[in-house]
Amino acid sequence: MKFIRRPDLPPQTRIHIVMLAWLNQGVYGKMTQIAQAYRISRTLLYQLLLAATVQLEGLFSEQHRLQSPAASLEPLALLLRLEGNCSIASISAIFKRLGYQPNSVGHLSEYFQYYGQGLPSTLSMPSKTVVFYLGDEIFAIHTPILVTIEPQSTAILRIELATDRSASTWKAHFETLHDHHFSSIGMASDRGVGLVAGYREAHPEALWVSDQFHEFHDLFNLRPHWERKA
Numbered sequence: 725m726k727f728i729r730r731p732d733l734p735p736q737t738r739i740h741i742v743m744l745a746w747l748n749q750g751v752y753g754k755m756t757q758i759a760q761a762y763r764i765s766r767t768l769l770y771q772l773l774l775a776a777t778v779q780l781e782g783l784f785s786e787q788h789r790l791q792s793p794a795a796s797l798e799p800l801a802l803l804l805r806l807e808g809n810c811s812i813a814s815i816s817a818i819f820k821r822l823g824y825q826p827n828s829v830g831h832l833s834e835y836f837q838y839y840g841q842g843l844p845s846t847l848s849m850p851s852k853t854v855v856f857y858l859g860d861e862i863f864a865i866h867t868p869i870l871v872t873i874e875p876q877s878t879a880i881l882r883i884e885l886a887t888d889r890s891a892s893t894w895k896a897h898f899e900t901l902h903d904h905h906f907s908s909i910g911m912a913s914d915r916g917v918g919l920v921a922g923y924r925e926a927h928p929e930a931l932w933v934s935d936q937f938h939e940f941h942d943l944f945n946l947r948p949h950w951e952r953k954a
Contacts, residue, residue, distance in 0.1 A: 733762070742776045745769055755807070767810075767818070770803045797824055801832060802839070812836065846882040849905040855881070857898075857911035858935075859919055861889050870897050881906060894922025902926070914938040 748754035804810040819827035868889040910931035
């Protein structure tokens with residue numbers, strides 16, 4: 725869908741758009757639906773929402789506190805990064821186009837790293853929670869990152885930058901999840917040696933299954949071998 729500039733939208737309509745966005749925060753797909761209905765971009769929608777929030781906070785606060793320009797842009801930067809799925813370079817370009825400061829890629833990168841370091845690496849639950857895991861290994865400059873998620877919500881239960889992906893490292897990974905009140909009834913993953921062995925050591929009675937993608941991928945790789953043999 726092509727989005728166009730909408731100078732024709734009067735203030736009352738913009739207020740109505742913000743009201744709809746406010747009432748439907750957290751409802752899956754609603755922001756996209758509102759944006760499509762008014763032929764505006766999600767970026768503009770979040771900008772309107774942010775502007776209204778800032779104005780109302782100032783209106784209803786007991787004291788008007790001065791805030792640095794950089795601090796006022798932080799919520800917008802997070803919205804663009806997390807909800808808009810914008811790259812840091814794209815956010816920098818948007819800020820430059822709108823005349824916002826600071827807007828450098830380096831500053832935004834440091835800002836996101838600061839917030840990322842403040843987040844816990846393991847989700848905590850108040851009581852015992854039964855979960856079926858999805859486990860995998862990804863790499864950043866040849867360094868393994870161990871990830872375990874919950875398949876229905878796709879919530880990241882634990883993510884860690886590891887020195888290796890051995891069985892003992894994965895076992896400690898799963899034991900940490902257990903300490904945070906997660907009880908695993910099974911896991912799906914590829915056939916990574918350390919991943920599978922570590923899970924079986926941490927949960928010897930639980931079910932392990934290979935994910936379908938890697939199963940079919942391995943079968944496909946076997947085809948040329950059997951064709952040559954035939």
